[in-house]
Amino acid sequence: MPELPEVETVMRGIAPALTGRRIERAEAYRPDLRWPLPERFAERLTGRTVLGLERRSKYILAALDDGWSWLIHLGMTGRFAVGPRDNAPAEQLGEFVHDAGRLPAHDHVLVETSDHRLIYNDVRRFGAMDLTPTAEASTHKLLATLGPEPLSDAFNPKALGAALEHRIVSVKAALLDQKIVAGLGNIYVCEALWRSKIHPTREAGTLTAAELKRLVTACKEVLTSAIEAGGSSLRDYRHADGALGYFQHSFSVYGRESEPCPRRGCSGEVERLVQGGRSSFFCAGCQS
DNA sequence: CTTGGGTCCTGTGCGC
DNA sequence: TGCGCACAGGACCCAA
Numbered sequence: 001m002p003e004l005p006e007v008e009t010v011m012r013g014i015a016p017a018l019t020g021r022r023i024e025r026a027e028a029y030r031p032d033l034r035w036p037l038p039e040r041f042a043e044r045l046t047g048r049t050v051l052g053l054e055r056r057s058k059y060i061l062a063a064l065d066d067g068w069s070w071l072i073h074l075g076m077t078g079r080f081a082v083g084p085r086d087n088a089p090a091e092q093l094g095e096f097v098h099d100a101g102r103l104p105a106h107d108h109v110l111v112e113t114s115d116h117r118l119i120y121n122d123v124r125r126f127g128a129m130d131l132t133p134t135a136e137a138s139t140h141k142l143l144a145t146l147g148p149e150p151l152s153d154a155f156n157p158k159a160l161g162a163a164l165e166h167r168i169v170s171v172k173a174a175l176l177d178q179k180i181v182a183g184l185g186n187i188y189v190c191e192a193l194w195r196s197k198i199h200p201t202r203e204a205g206t207l208t209a210a211e212l213k214r215l216v217t218a219c220k221e222v223l224t225s226a227i228e229a230g231g232s233s234l235r236d237y238r239h240a241d242g243a244l245g246y247f248q249h250s251f252s253v254y255g256r257e258s259e260p261c262p263r264r265g266c267s268g269e270v271e272r273l274v275q276g277g278r279s280s281f282f283c284a285g286c287q288s
Numbered sequence: 289c290t291t292g293g294g295t296c297c298t299g300t301g302c303g304c
Numbered sequence: 305t306g307c308g309c310a311c312a313g314g315a316c317c318c319a320a
Contacts, residue, residue, distance in 0.1 A: 002314090034296075034315085058314075076297080076313055106298090124297040126314060142315085169291065178315075186313065276292070278313070 002074040004150065004183030005223055007058045009230030014080050017116035018050040018062060025112040033108060034075060034128045044131055045070060045111065057146050057182035061137055069134040073142070075126025081119040085112050146182040150219050155181055157212040164204040164212075171207060172200035172275050175219075184219065187254045188226070190281045192218040194253045194263075199287040200273070200280040253281040261285055 002010070026045035028037055038044070048064040055061070062070040072078075109120035109129065120127070132140045147163070148154035163180045164171070174180055175189045184192070193200050195218035198211055207215065252262050253270050261268040261283035268285020 073314085075315090077299090122297095123299070124313090126297065128315095167290085173291085176314090277294090279311085 002058060002076070002078065003185035003188050003226075004055075004058055005188070005226035005230050007060060007074060007183075008055055008227050010074065010080060011053050011055050011060045012230075014060075014082055014118060015053050017082050017113060017118055018111075019052055020050065021113035021116070022049045023047065023111055023113055025110070027110040029108050029110070033078075033122060033125050034073075035130075037129055038131045041129070041131065042109075044068070050113075056138075056143055057149070057178060058185075059143065061134075063134050067134055068131050069137050071128075071130040071132055071137070071140065071142070072120075073128040075122060075124065075128065077124045078120065078122040078127035081121060083117050085115050085117045145179050147178060147180045148182065150181050150183050150223055155216060155219070157209065157216045160216055161207070161209065161212045164207060167204040169204050170200060170275055171198060171202045171204045171215075172278075172280050174204040176276075176278070181219070183223070186278050187251065188219070188222050190254045191222045191251055193280075194282060194287060195222060197287050199284070200275060200282050202288075253283065256281060 023045050024047075026042040028042045031037060045064075048066055048068075050070075051063040051065055053060060053062050058073060060072040060074075062072070064070060104121075106123045106125075107119050107121050108125070111118045111120075120129075128142070130140070130142070137143060148159065160181070164174055167174060169177075172189060172193065175184050175192070176186065190200070192215065196211065196214035198207070198215060256270045257272040259270050261270055263283065263286050266283060266286040268283040270281055270283055273280050273282075
């Protein structure tokens with residue numbers, strides 16, 4: 001669900017409503033998401049101007065004008081509804097029209113600027129928010145151990161090879177490890193492995209130089225392609241409900257168990273296996 | 289240090 | 305019709 005491309009898309013979607021704007025009102029409807037929100041969270045957002053937004057791995061950082069940054073993680077189901085600000089109460093906005101007076105299910109945080117209203121909604125509440133000094137954001141507990149950004153030059157075959165050297169975990173598990181590369185989740189790992197023709201159960205330390213090169217390229221390609229798809233989906237992101245959704249993106253193998261392998265010239269079939277409690281989708285015909 | 293398993297959370301979809 | 309359960313999965317925590 002929200003992996004790096006989706007987080008990038010959400011960030012681009014909320015940026016126009018936040019960048020350079022003053023937060024005139026903020027509310028937290030519960031004291032915690034996955035973890036407790038910081039003390040006086042809503043009060044500390046109120047009155048702040050957002051200097052800019054950036055993404056690190058699957059996290060969004062909104063730099064505020066008081067030297068602090070608002071850290072956001074979407075977890076599994078976190079999303080923002082963005083709409084124009086008006087005089088209607090928050091609970092009457094867009095899709096959140098609902099029965100008299102009751103707070104819409106799973107709406108947890110509200111932020112209003114001079115002309116926009118954002119509502120953070122998170123059904124499974126695996127998301128997180130925190131406040132961290134901007135200058136030391138990279139040392140925040142959630143960010144400190146992250147590996148390189150997959151779309152940066154720091155993520156390259158040589159560096160990946162060094163990180164995987166002698167590792168006996170599967171390459172699937174290794175790519176999900178955010179310390180090795182930061183931002184991939186189950187879906188894009190499956191896609192990148194298929195694209196690079198590497199079997200998900202391969203021991204990470206056994207990848208050849210050629211495979212490492214293919215894998216790095218494949219990771220960058222699947223992420224870039226998904227970000228582009230997300231960007232095009234942003235154009236009409238404010239349909240009926242203003243929800244910044246996770247665009248419908250078609251995958252080559254993810255969720256396609258028993259379907260023919262889409263690789264040209266491959267007559268294999270997509271299979272599913274469970275690794276570490278997570279489904280891996282792959283084609284035994286062309287991935288080794 | 290590495291690795292694997294458990295946990296959180298709630299909605300959906302399936303079999304019986 | 306309704307119940308129980310597997311599943312989705314990011315990232316922490318802990319045990320071996």
